[in-house]
Amino acid sequence: MDQVLLAFPPDGEISDKTYDTEVKKHINRVESLFREQTSVVLPATPQLLELVNPSVNSISFLAIINTLKHADNSTVPVSRSELTKHALRFLQSFDARQIRYVGESFLHLVREVIDLKWIPGPQAVQVLAAVILRLDSTGQVLTSTHCSLAELAFESGQLAPVLPVIEKPYVFVPAMADQSAPQYLCDLSASPASYISHKTGLTGKLTKDMVMHYDYLCGRIFSSLRKWDEAHAAFGRVVTFPTSDGTLTQTMIDAYKKWMLTGNIALGRRPELPPYVHPTASRNYGVMGKPYLDLATVFASGSAPDLRSEAEKSAKTWEEDGNFDLVKEVLAAAQKWAIMDLSNLYTRLSLNLVRELTKSGQTGESLATEQEVEDLIRGMIESGMLRATLTQQHSDGTKCLAFLSRGEDLSEEEFASKMKGSVDSLKALGHTVETTNLRLTMNKDYAKHVLRDQKRQEKGDTNDPGIGFEQSIEDEDLMTGIMHTM
Amino acid sequence: MAAVRPGLEAFFDQIRLRGGTVVEETPKFDLELYIQSYTGRTRFERLLTIGRCCIPLCLEALKAAVAEAKRGNDVGRYKEVYECIRIAAPSSPEGLFDQAWVDRVTRENRAQTHRLEVQLKGYKNNLVKESIRMGNEDLGRHFESIGELASASEAYSRMRPDVSTSKQIEDVGKHLIDVALQQRDWPMVLGSLAKITSIPSExxxxxxxxxxxxxxxxxxxxxxxxxxxxxxxxxxxxxxxxxxxxxxxxxxxxxxxxxxxxxxxxxxxxxxxxxxxxxxxxxxxxxxxxxxxxxxxxxxxxxxxxxxxxxxxxxxxxxxxxxxxxxxxxxxxxxxxxxxxxxxxxxFSRITIGSLREAFCPAGEPIIPELVNMIRSGVLKARIDNIDEVLVAMNSNPRKAMQAMTLERTRLYEKEAMERIRRMSLVAANMEVKNAKKLTAAQRAGQEEVTDTWFDNSGDPMATVESQA
Structure with missing residues (x-):
C-alpha cells in the first residue's frame, strides 16, 4: 500500500516522456488500490495522511482525501476537522505539475471549498488565492476558480488577500479555438493556456458574462481599496470587451459608468476609449452614459463650482446606478488634481494662494482656512500623489508649498536595471505572443491559405507582390484606362 | 459737429454689440493719401471698413465711400454704405438716399447685362473662339462691377474652354482670383493660383x-x-x-x-x-x-x-x-x-517678475496671469516662484526625459499588446458580444434556411447557429 502511494514521483531526473508514462501508470495503480482494497486502506488512512507528503506525492494525497470525503461517515477513521486540516495542507502545498493529470478531482475539491463546505468564507478566500497562484503563477489563464474567488471575496469583504490574483492581468481564456494541448501534460515549458482547459479538468466552462462579471468585480474590489488606477484598468477590460456589432450588455454599460468615474480620479482627466473599440459601441456608450460623460467633461475643464452643480444635477442617476460614493470621490479628487496642475505653473507658492486658486469640488468654494489646505496637501504628499514639501518662511511665517521635480533622476545603473525589468517583461510577453501565434497557425483557414501560397510558389510565379496585378494588365492607355487581358 | 456726435455713438454702439472692431485712436495715415495707393473695387471696401471701425475717421471715410460707390455701378454697395451713414450722420447731405441715381443705375445695369448676353449669344452662333472668350470676359467684368460676384465667377470660368495662349490662361486665373478674393473664398483663391503659377509666363x-x-x-x-x-x-x-x-x-x-x-x-x-x-x-x-x-x-x-x-x-x-x-x-x-x-x-535661469513687469507692462497691469497662460500653453518653459516673485526657467533634461519616455513606452507597449492578445483570446473562445435581438429578428423574417452551419472545435454548433436552430 505504502509502496503504491509513495511510488510516484520516482527519484532523480526523468524525461517528460517517462514522467508522463509513469504518472499515468501511478494514477491507475492508485485508483485500483482505492477501488479494490477500500476496506484495507480506509482504516489506515490516518497513518497514510501523515506518511504521504502532499507537496511530493500530491496525486496520492489527493486520492486519499477524495476517498475519505466520499466514504460513508461511519467508516471514516478521521474526524472532519482533521480531514479539513489535511485538505488545507494539501491545497497550500500541492505540486502543480502532478495535479495537471488529476484536474477533475482537484477541481472538485476546489469547488467544495468555494461552496464553503470545508471552511468559512474569509479563510476560503485566502486558500483559493493561494491555489490559483500555485496552479499557474503567471496568472495568464482565467479560470472558473478566478470568477468564483472574486465573487466570494467581494461578498465576504475579504479584499486584500485576492489582490495577488486579480492584479495579474489574464490574457487567455479556456476553450479558445485551435488551442493545442502539449505533447506531455507535464511539460514545464508548456504555456498555461495549453493545459488549463476543460479537458484537463483544471477549470470549468466560462461564458462571456462570467468573464465580464469577473473584471467588473475586480474593478469594484480595487475601488473599495481605493486603488484607482487598477480599478480603472479593470473596468476598462469590460468596456473594451470585443463586440461584433457594437452591441453592449448591461455589465458593460455599468462598467463604462464606473470606468468614467475612476478614470477621473485616477488620471485627473476624462478617459478616452481606445481605438479598437467598435465605433457603434463607443457611440452607444456615449448615449447610455451621457451624465457620466458630461460630468467627466466638466471635471476636465477644472471648474469646481461647475463640477458641483453638474454632480447635483444628475444626483438621481448616481443614486440609481449605485455610484453615489464614486461621484463623491470624484468631487474630492477635483481639488487634488487642481493642485497637481499648479505644479505645472509654479515652483513655490503660499498656501493662501493655493487656497485662492483652487476650489473644492464638494462645495464649489475655496477651502475656509489655510489649515484645511495644508491637511489636504499633506494627505496628497503622504499618498505619493504629489511630490512636494511644505515649508514655512522664516521672515513672516507664511506657509508655502514647494513642488519637487517630477520623477527622480535615475543613475545609469538604476536606469539599466529598470530597463532590464522592461526587457524581461517584454520577453515574457514574447512567450505569450508565441502561444497565440501558434494557436492562430493551427487555424484551418490559415492552413488553407498557406497551402495555396505554397502551390502558387511551386508554379513559379513568386515575384508578384501585386497579387496577379501585373499579369492581368496588358496595357494602360491614358485615354481609355486599363485594358485587362483576362 | 456736436450735433453729429449722438449719431456716431449710436452707430458704434451697434458695431460693438455685433462684436466688430472699434478703433478710438486716430491712425497715423492720411485717408486721402492712403486710398490713393489702391485701384478698383478694393477702394470702396477699404473706405467702408475704415468708416465702420474708426471713430475719428468715420464720417470722412463713409462720405468718401459714398462718392466711390456712386462712381461705379454697384447699387448694392451704395445701399450698404448708406445704411451706415444714415445712422452715423443722418443730417449730412450723404444721409439722404439718392433714389434717382439708384433707379438710373439699376436700369442701365439691366440693359447692359442684356446687351452683353445677346452679344455673347451671337458670338456663340458664329463659333469664333476668341470672340466667345472676349464676350465672356466682358460679361464677367460687367457682373463684377455691379457686384454680382457669383455670376462674374461663372462667366470668367466659361472663358476657360476658349483660351489659346498662356497669357489668356493667366488672365482667366487672375479674374477668378480677384473675384474669389472679394468673396473671401480662400481655397478657391489658392486653387486658381496653382493653375496660373504652373504655366510659363511672359x-x-x-x-x-x-x-x-x-x-x-x-x-x-x-x-x-x-x-x-x-x-x-x-x-x-x-x-x-x-x-x-x-x-x-x-x-x-x-x-x-x-x-x-x-x-x-x-x-x-x-x-x-x-x-x-x-x-x-x-x-x-x-x-x-x-x-x-x-x-x-x-x-x-x-x-x-x-x-x-x-x-x-x-x-x-x-x-x-x-x-x-x-x-x-x-x-x-x-x-x-x-x-x-x-x-x-x-x-536667465531666474528672473524677477518685477523686471518683466517693468519691461512688458509699463502701465502697471498684472503680468502673472499672462505668464500663467503662456506656461500652460507650453510657450514659456518656466515655473513661477510666487514666494520670491521670480520666474524660474525649467532647464530641460533630455536624458531624464528620454529615460522616462523609454520606460513609459515599453509599459504602454506591453499593456496594449496584452490587451490585444486578451481580445484575440476572447474572440477565439467565441465570447464576442453579439446582438441577440437581431438574430431573433432574422429568424422571424424566415431566414432559418441559411445553410451554412458553423461548428467550433469541440463540435458544438456556435452560438449564432444555436439560436437559429
Whole structure:
C-alpha cells in the first residue's frame, strides 16, 4: 500500500516522456488500490495522511482525501476537522505539475471549498488565492476558480488577500479555438493556456458574462481599496470587451459608468476609449452614459463650482446606478488634481494662494482656512500623489508649498536595471505572443491559405507582390484606362 | 459737429454689440493719401471698413465711400454704405438716399447685362473662339462691377474652354482670383493660383509679385501665418521697384511690407528674421516703405523687446483698419508679445517678475496671469516662484526625459499588446458580444434556411447557429 502511494514521483531526473508514462501508470495503480482494497486502506488512512507528503506525492494525497470525503461517515477513521486540516495542507502545498493529470478531482475539491463546505468564507478566500497562484503563477489563464474567488471575496469583504490574483492581468481564456494541448501534460515549458482547459479538468466552462462579471468585480474590489488606477484598468477590460456589432450588455454599460468615474480620479482627466473599440459601441456608450460623460467633461475643464452643480444635477442617476460614493470621490479628487496642475505653473507658492486658486469640488468654494489646505496637501504628499514639501518662511511665517521635480533622476545603473525589468517583461510577453501565434497557425483557414501560397510558389510565379496585378494588365492607355487581358 | 456726435455713438454702439472692431485712436495715415495707393473695387471696401471701425475717421471715410460707390455701378454697395451713414450722420447731405441715381443705375445695369448676353449669344452662333472668350470676359467684368460676384465667377470660368495662349490662361486665373478674393473664398483663391503659377509666363516678374501677394493674403486668412510670411518674403521687388504695383487692386506695397514684417516677426526666430527679412535684398525695397516695421524687427533681433512692442503698439490703430489684417491682428500681436517675453527670459535661469513687469507692462497691469497662460500653453518653459516673485526657467533634461519616455513606452507597449492578445483570446473562445435581438429578428423574417452551419472545435454548433436552430 505504502509502496503504491509513495511510488510516484520516482527519484532523480526523468524525461517528460517517462514522467508522463509513469504518472499515468501511478494514477491507475492508485485508483485500483482505492477501488479494490477500500476496506484495507480506509482504516489506515490516518497513518497514510501523515506518511504521504502532499507537496511530493500530491496525486496520492489527493486520492486519499477524495476517498475519505466520499466514504460513508461511519467508516471514516478521521474526524472532519482533521480531514479539513489535511485538505488545507494539501491545497497550500500541492505540486502543480502532478495535479495537471488529476484536474477533475482537484477541481472538485476546489469547488467544495468555494461552496464553503470545508471552511468559512474569509479563510476560503485566502486558500483559493493561494491555489490559483500555485496552479499557474503567471496568472495568464482565467479560470472558473478566478470568477468564483472574486465573487466570494467581494461578498465576504475579504479584499486584500485576492489582490495577488486579480492584479495579474489574464490574457487567455479556456476553450479558445485551435488551442493545442502539449505533447506531455507535464511539460514545464508548456504555456498555461495549453493545459488549463476543460479537458484537463483544471477549470470549468466560462461564458462571456462570467468573464465580464469577473473584471467588473475586480474593478469594484480595487475601488473599495481605493486603488484607482487598477480599478480603472479593470473596468476598462469590460468596456473594451470585443463586440461584433457594437452591441453592449448591461455589465458593460455599468462598467463604462464606473470606468468614467475612476478614470477621473485616477488620471485627473476624462478617459478616452481606445481605438479598437467598435465605433457603434463607443457611440452607444456615449448615449447610455451621457451624465457620466458630461460630468467627466466638466471635471476636465477644472471648474469646481461647475463640477458641483453638474454632480447635483444628475444626483438621481448616481443614486440609481449605485455610484453615489464614486461621484463623491470624484468631487474630492477635483481639488487634488487642481493642485497637481499648479505644479505645472509654479515652483513655490503660499498656501493662501493655493487656497485662492483652487476650489473644492464638494462645495464649489475655496477651502475656509489655510489649515484645511495644508491637511489636504499633506494627505496628497503622504499618498505619493504629489511630490512636494511644505515649508514655512522664516521672515513672516507664511506657509508655502514647494513642488519637487517630477520623477527622480535615475543613475545609469538604476536606469539599466529598470530597463532590464522592461526587457524581461517584454520577453515574457514574447512567450505569450508565441502561444497565440501558434494557436492562430493551427487555424484551418490559415492552413488553407498557406497551402495555396505554397502551390502558387511551386508554379513559379513568386515575384508578384501585386497579387496577379501585373499579369492581368496588358496595357494602360491614358485615354481609355486599363485594358485587362483576362 | 456736436450735433453729429449722438449719431456716431449710436452707430458704434451697434458695431460693438455685433462684436466688430472699434478703433478710438486716430491712425497715423492720411485717408486721402492712403486710398490713393489702391485701384478698383478694393477702394470702396477699404473706405467702408475704415468708416465702420474708426471713430475719428468715420464720417470722412463713409462720405468718401459714398462718392466711390456712386462712381461705379454697384447699387448694392451704395445701399450698404448708406445704411451706415444714415445712422452715423443722418443730417449730412450723404444721409439722404439718392433714389434717382439708384433707379438710373439699376436700369442701365439691366440693359447692359442684356446687351452683353445677346452679344455673347451671337458670338456663340458664329463659333469664333476668341470672340466667345472676349464676350465672356466682358460679361464677367460687367457682373463684377455691379457686384454680382457669383455670376462674374461663372462667366470668367466659361472663358476657360476658349483660351489659346498662356497669357489668356493667366488672365482667366487672375479674374477668378480677384473675384474669389472679394468673396473671401480662400481655397478657391489658392486653387486658381496653382493653375496660373504652373504655366510659363511672359511677364514673369509681375506675375511672381502678384501670385506671392495673393498667396500671402490667402494663407494669412487661413491662419497659416508661417506660410503667409514665407510667401510675402519671397516677393522679388527687384532693382527697378515701382511703388504703384500690379496688385494695387488688392493691396499696396506698404500693406505687403506690414503683412510680411508682422507675420515674420510672429513666426520666425531671431536668426531667421535676420536672414530672411533684414538681409533679404529682394524684399528690402518694399520693407523700406514702412521703415518702422524694419525698425521693430531690428529691435527684436537686437533684443530690445520693449522698444519693438512700443513701435507695434503705436501703429496698432493703423493695422486694425486694414481689411485683411484686422481679423488676425490680435492673434499676431499676442504671438509677437509672447515671443518677446520668451526671448527676454531665455538668457536667465531666474528672473524677477518685477523686471518683466517693468519691461512688458509699463502701465502697471498684472503680468502673472499672462505668464500663467503662456506656461500652460507650453510657450514659456518656466515655473513661477510666487514666494520670491521670480520666474524660474525649467532647464530641460533630455536624458531624464528620454529615460522616462523609454520606460513609459515599453509599459504602454506591453499593456496594449496584452490587451490585444486578451481580445484575440476572447474572440477565439467565441465570447464576442453579439446582438441577440437581431438574430431573433432574422429568424422571424424566415431566414432559418441559411445553410451554412458553423461548428467550433469541440463540435458544438456556435452560438449564432444555436439560436437559429
Amino acid at each position: 511677364d514673369h516678374k509681375a506675375l511672381q509679385q502678384y501670385s506671392k501677394v495673393v498667396h500671402g493674403i490667402a494663407f494669412m486668412s487661413l491662419e497659416q501665418y508661417r506660410n503667409a510670411a514665407t510667401a510675402f518674403l519671397q516677393i522679388n521687388a527687384g532693382k527697378h521697384f515701382k511703388a504703384t504695383a500690379d496688385y494695387s487692386h488688392i493691396a499696396s506695397p506698404n500693406d505687403v511690407a506690414v503683412y510680411g514684417g508682422l507675420l515674420a516677426l510672429a513666426t520666425m526666430d531671431r536668426q531667421e528674421l535676420q536672414i530672411h527679412v533684414l538681409d533679404n535684398q529682394n524684399f528690402r525695397p518694399i520693407l523700406e516703405l514702412e521703415s518702422h516695421i524694419r525698425k521693430a524687427i531690428s529691435h527684436f533681433v537686437n533684443g530690445r523687446y520693449s522698444a519693438c512692442l512700443a513701435i507695434l503698439e503705436s501703429y496698432k490703430p493703423d493695422y486694425l483698419l486694414d481689411i485683411y489684417l484686422q481679423e488676425h491682428l490680435p492673434r499676431i500681436y499676442s504671438t509677437i508679445r509672447r515671443k518677446c517675453i520668451v526671448e527676454y527670459c531665455r538668457p
